[in-house]
Amino acid sequence: MSDLTEIRPELVVTSGGRSSAPRDAGDRIDPVTTEILRQSLVAAAEQMKRALMRTSFSPIIHEVLDFAAALYDRDVCMLSQADSLPAFMGTMSFCVEAAVEAVGGPEALEPGDIVVYNVPYGSGSHPQDASLVMPVFVAGQLIGYSAIKAHWLDIGAKDPYCTDTVDVFQEGMVLPGVKLCVRGEMVPDVLRLILANSRVPKVVEGDINATVVGVRTGAAALARIVERHGIETFERGVQQVYEYGERLVRTWIQSLPDGRYVGHASMDSDGITDELITFETAMEIDGSTVRIDFSASPPQTAGPINCPLPATVSSARVAIAQLAGGGEAPNEGFFRPIEVITRPGTLFHALSPAPCFLYGWAAEQAMEGLFGSIAAVAPEGIPADSGGDVCALVWWGDRNRRGEAWADGAAHPIGQGAHTGGDGASALMHHSEAATRLAPVEVWEARNPWVVERLALARDSGGAGRYRGGLGVDVTFRLLEDAWLTSALEHTKRVPQGFAGGGTARANAIALELPDGTTEGFGKVTRMRVPTGAAVHLRTGGGGGYGDPSERDPEAVRDDLRKGYVSEEHVREHYPHVVLD
């Protein structure tokens, strides 16, 4: 890949943001045109997202928003993106580059072509998350790309969702960058090949069609913008758009003292054995550059928690955009102050055929570990630990053994860490799945053979502190028919930490209660049988507290007690200064 430079034989440095190809300096474009360009590009990405959602078939796209949509220039710099799944957004440049390279480079592309790509080491996701990449031409000249990565419900992994794969070939059909559309026409053989490898071909077909509509909408919108301003003005103007973003992030980095901040994190297991895997990452602040160093990480594991390089870089991009971007939607400029250091063959730079179905999980843990260390110098704007996982459960079965397959998958909300500005939020999705929505109980029960007996905030699950951590949730699914379950639950062995004297919170947990009443806890599991009448109890983690609990306003404690966010016992233990009514 063009942006990789080796500094030592065994280490790889990847720029978080891509540079633009050198061009004539030329005149600067006026700030008005630049702002109009920026607005149009943000709106174009939003139009792509809406076209995809409007035409999507499955709830994975429409309800869960398990996709990212972005526009790139011809140097594969990100022009704009639509708010959806941040974890995908940061990987997309790799997908575009790899997809284009696979079909023979930019010269091999023609107007109307769409390339489909899902090789995990190039895409930074599991094969279910497939990218469609469409080149955009204006007056016969390639000016950029329109790309969407969306979760396909099934593409033929060993199970509908896996936590125990031992190589990539168990993880789903691999599409190494092939043209799904040629000059505007769908290639029927490619589509048939894909659908023949899916357990739910109708759903996947509907969503592929919607994704095609989405990338075409983005391509048309980008072409229109370029036509309106002219290629020259467009290309110069977007450089200035990137510059603004870069300046925003560099200003934040410069406000931190130079130094090396080390974060500690762990994974419960690699999915094959039950051993805890710990690792250390470092963040180096160097003037206005931030270097995220994954080089001390352990070798790639036997189970599927390995991160391909794009997933590692994505986690760094997303974290910095969230910390430093002032809440604004990022573009390539936001990523340019970032450098990522990895060692090939390790957990954060996995090489083929290492299994990587749970590709991004370890990187998310690493980032939260880094938040902890950086908070020491930048307390504002950084929350204490959250429940720390997307809490993904995937279910499937056969309705009444009639051969009617059903499947459903969901992320579940967790408690968020408290921070200098106040209590942590309760029951929100992990920040890497920010826009993902929990399905309504009534929709679930209309589709799936279960009763949700409980979906409630979990009392005492947030860490104590001057500001209290947000609460996790308790969910109980009672099965009305036999079903299968894969749980990718992480962060069950280490409790979320508080900051600045704040207390710890409860960790994630899940248990199976059989009809005879016996109950057994588990964490990551694939294809677990849940018989009729059994219940699955998911208990998601809370957020850590911020500041010394003895400084919490007594009235806030009494209010929490009145509302049942905390128990009397919890108050006596953590807030002895509070006099109860």
Add this chain to the structure above:
Amino acid sequence: MWSLTSPVIVVEQMLNLMYRRMMEQTGSSAPSIGVDVGGTFTDLVWRGGTAGDIRAGKLPSTPHSPDEGVLALVDHAVPREALERAAVFVHGTTVGLNALLQGRRPVIGLVCTEGLRDVLEIGRGNRGEAFNLLWKPNPPLVPRDLRLEVRERILGDGSVRDPLRLADVAAVLERCEALGAESIAVALINAYANPEHELAVEAELRRLGYEGHVSLSHRISGEYREYERTCTTIVDAIVRGPMGSYLRRLEAGLAERGFTGEVLVTRSGGGAMTFADAQQRPVETILSGPVAGAIATAQLARRLGLPSAIAADVGGTSFDTCLITDGEVPVLYEGEILGLPLQVPWVDVRSIGAGGGSIAYLDAGGRLGVGPRSAGAQPGPACYGRGGTEPTVTDAALLLGMLPQQLASGMALDADAAERAFAPIGEALEMSTRALAEGVMRIAAASMAEAIRTITVEHGKDPREAALVAFGGAGPQFGTLLAEELDIRTIVVPPLAGNFSAWGLLNVDLAQTVSRTVLLPLDEHAIERVEGHAAELFAGMAQDGDVRQELRLDMRYVGQEHTLTIEVPWRDGAVGSDAGAIAADFERDYARAFQHVTGEPVEVLNVRALVRAVATEPPDDGPAPAPAAAALHGGTTAWSFASQQHLTFPVLERDAVAAGEWTQGPAIVVEPTATTYIDTNVRFRASDGGALILERQA
């Protein structure tokens, strides 16, 4: 922008010959009054019983008690004897929205299914801002100690899994009374499929002597999705009190003044409802404000025969837009307000924070931006001289000569203050005031244009094929800029552009809708079951007078999430079509919307019943009137965006623009409530109905 810049002021006028002609043709003789209460101004349009007797009025809104502003405006603009004869008073209001935004929220007890009392607080778990780590939702509408569980459980198929324990209802009531609940709402899981437990809770509360108001979720919305249905129920309960007392005060005030006709309120989903209905289902009025502009645009599009029209309503703080196709307003069946989902029909009007008061700024990265922050009416733009120091869109328009320095109201605008406000940004960017002012107008226009583009893309339409209908105080100023951005050829500035939303209220239909989630396969038994549900839904609605019943079905392929809403023939209590024909209609619309089809079986998710009492529609425009002599105010120097230079723009009275004949721009056309800016590459004329037609030449 005139609406913003008129500090007070009542504008009223006997409208000119063209309006009068239009009125002669409406054939409608009953006087009627339309009043639209906006955030900044309250607008009124009154149509008398005799031809051409039309008045428009405008006064500042009185947010603390909006009825005062409405009645003051009625006193000012409508003569008493006319009010006495008026048959209809139609009202669009943001009272419900304001109650939700700023009002004291009543204490409401919420009865929930055991294990699921946190539905309101957990919501859907998603973050409002993807790149803000500290994002937090607003506090739940009902605090947790007032969300009280009862043991009961109904399943998705409507069967009872656990019977309701009546003893729990007594405990709930005791708790509600202890906590001072002013009303009780009941939202139980799967009540859409079987309401018997909600009804039983109500009956038990009454048996126990509870006399307060009880809201049952299945009565507010018959659709599934517990968070959305519960939110809708609570919002209804919150706005009920303020809306009821407001409507009663207004009704009494009108009665005191001799009004004896029918009082109507517009619904968020289009059409109007009686005050009595609005007090019953106040949640349906919550966004009735912006809807009036969409309805008015639809009426105008029908009259002018425009197959596709874009409403562009520019006010002081917001820009509202809506795509009208074949003269119909687009209706969605779920809306959102303040991040709260509402299961009520909703005219698809999109708003962004861009208007005359939008503030220009430089951000930390040195980027020049405009809005959404607004100077509002107080302190207002810098040129108002009321203490505003930040540069706004209105200041930019003044500096470009798009606004006169002396308004018709007599208010003088301070160009020096506007210039001073822009100075710091101008210095930082090394731009002249003129270039900066032009840039601010272009950025504001571009953001409005993107909002328009987004709604047209969503409907699979090309904006270039639509006409732009520009109205609201600042709309006519932005018309040509927007058309330029979107490559639109035709711009229509409607009669009474500054009061156009109120004008739209004069011809609104009476409508009422209810819906129910049924989730049944579209097979040979479907028709009978749909008829059963529809008959029950229609039976629950008003049937007085000459009403039309309409039946719609939300359908989708099995396994799909999205639905398409299809109207099916409904006559004398029967569906006038079979399952095969309905499936064929669905497939045809599906292919159009989704650009592909699949062979999967189809299911019906929701049944929607609507009754409508149709208002008399004005007939088509007649022949063109003779051209009138141009009443010129002379000229003014203004910036031409098309020619990139200052030019002398003739200033014309709106009434003096001739029908039929094209006049080449530039020009500035003035009327009491708006100013139309016409650049050099645009020609203009009046339509027979009094609309100003602008045509952009490429």
